[in-house]
Amino acid sequence: MENEQKKEVVFSAIQPSGSITLGNYLGALRNWVKMQDEYNCIYALADLHTITVRQDPKQMRKNILDAYASLLACGIDVEKSIFFIQSHVHTHAEMSWLLSCYTQFGELSRMTQFKDKSAKHADNINAGLFTYPVLMAGDILLYQADKVPVGADQKQHIEITRNIAERFNGLYGNVFKIPEGFIPKNGARVMSLQDPTKKMSKSDENANGCVHLLDPPEVIMKKFKRAITDSEACVRYAEGKDGVNNLMAIYSAVTGLSYEQIEHDFDGKGYGDFKTAVGEAVVETLRPIQEKYNQYISDKAYLEECYRKADEIALKISSRTLGKAMKKVGFVL
Numbered sequence: 118m119e120n121e122q123k124k125e126v127v128f129s130a131i132q133p134s135g136s137i138t139l140g141n142y143l144g145a146l147r148n149w150v151k152m153q154d155e156y157n158c159i160y161a162l163a164d165l166h167t168i169t170v171r172q173d174p175k176q177m178r179k180n181i182l183d184a185y186a187s188l189l190a191c192g193i194d195v196e197k198s199i200f201f202i203q204s205h206v207h208t209h210a211e212m213s214w215l216l217s218c219y220t221q222f223g224e225l226s227r228m229t230q231f232k233d234k235s236a237k238h239a240d241n242i243n244a245g246l247f248t249y250p251v252l253m254a255g256d257i258l259l260y261q262a263d264k265v266p267v268g269a270d271q272k273q274h275i276e277i278t279r280n281i282a283e284r285f286n287g288l289y290g291n292v293f294k295i296p297e298g299f300i301p302k303n304g305a306r307v308m309s310l311q312d313p314t315k316k317m318s319k320s321d322e323n324a325n326g327c328v329h330l331l332d333p334p335e336v337i338m339k340k341f342k343r344a345i346t347d348s349e350a351c352v353r354y355a356e357g358k359d360g361v362n363n364l365m366a367i368y369s370a371v372t373g374l375s376y377e378q379i380e381h382d383f384d385g386k387g388y389g390d391f392k393t394a395v396g397e398a399v400v401e402t403l404r405p406i407q408e409k410y411n412q413y414i415s416d417k418a419y420l421e422e423c424y425r426k427a428d429e430i431a432l433k434i435s436s437r438t439l440g441k442a443m444k445k446v447g448f449v450l
């Protein structure tokens with residue numbers, strides 16, 4: 118028990134905005150699973166974040182349960198970690214309001230995700246899309262997290278979280294732990310198979326660019342076989358070979374092989390052989406996850422039991438930090 122208390126806290130979240138991708142898995146989820154033994158891990162489905170982009174209500178309900186089952190299938194263990202649903206824990210929305218008054222318009226304007234998403238959804242540049250990083254900062258700070266396992270695209274959001282926390286602490290004393298991002302060496306930025314200059318994303322318009330965790334093996338193989346490469350026909354990691362570099366990064370992440378080893382193994386072979394090998398390695402990595410997903414998704418009562426329990430614990434932990442912050446600001450509690 119004493120040991121338990123000394124463990125560092127890990128917090129992370131994922132939006133249930135669509136079917137989970139290979140990018141999500143290699144960039145973030147795989148680390149979530151690995152960190153469970155060494156840290157006190159707290160994970161969430163960031164469903165409040167998803168409504169910054171318009172969602173179909175029926176599809177959204179399905180996505181939330183699918184994502185919960187998918188994460189259990191990836192190896193999130195509810196005996197070891199707290200895995201809850203953000204919208205069920207009211208402290209998140211409250212903390213977001215509080216912190217928004219300690220966040221500057223200018224710093225939010227510099228967020229690249231806001232710029233990208235507002236270009237993509239030009240007809241719905243809502244205030245929530247703009248203040249999204251504040252909600253995320255609250256998620257992390259509420260649990261006094263030490264480490265935040267995320268993909269490389271979230272680096273800027275971790276940085277603004279630290280800035281907000283330092284500003285608040287500067288005014289009121291040590292209220293928040295200053296968290297650190299935890300970004301993997303391999304797989305931190307999986308790119309689209311159709312446009313390897315863009316990150317692989319759940320909401321990619323080109324379905325062939327994105328591999329989903331639950332894609333059947335033949336679909337995965339087809340997507341890899343169609344992946345964009347170049348005309349050099351040589352498997353090597355080099356500037357300007359974005360498509361091949363991306364395939365090498367994926368292959369290295371799922372097999373553990375170094376780039377040198379991959380170049381050596383495919384010396385003299387064409388892209389066809391390489392794409393097949395990458396596809397097969399990904400299929401094998403995802404096979405056990407897909408089997409477990411099918412078991413979890415057919416037991417909605419079990420899923421509910423898991424998240425209700427976790428929601429309650431998350432509320433208890435986060436209420437402590439919210440109360441402390443509100444008291445410092447001057448609210449009468």
Ligand code: ATP
Pocket residue numbers: 130131132133134138140141142143144145146266267268269270271304305306307308316317318319320321
């Ligand atoms: P959306 O397309 O709806 O913006 P997303 O696919 O970018 O969603 P998020 O829920 O925003 O996914 O991200 C969940 C986690 O997955 C984050 O830690 C993020 O950094 C990571 N991640 C997302 N896409 C990739 C990617 N292509 N490569 C590596 N990590 C990624």
Ligand code: LTN
Pocket residue numbers: 128129130131132163166252253256257265267271274
């Ligand atoms: N913005 C994140 C999802 C997210 C998150 C968080 C990640 C919401 N709250 C807290 C880490 C910690 C994204 O991946 N787009």
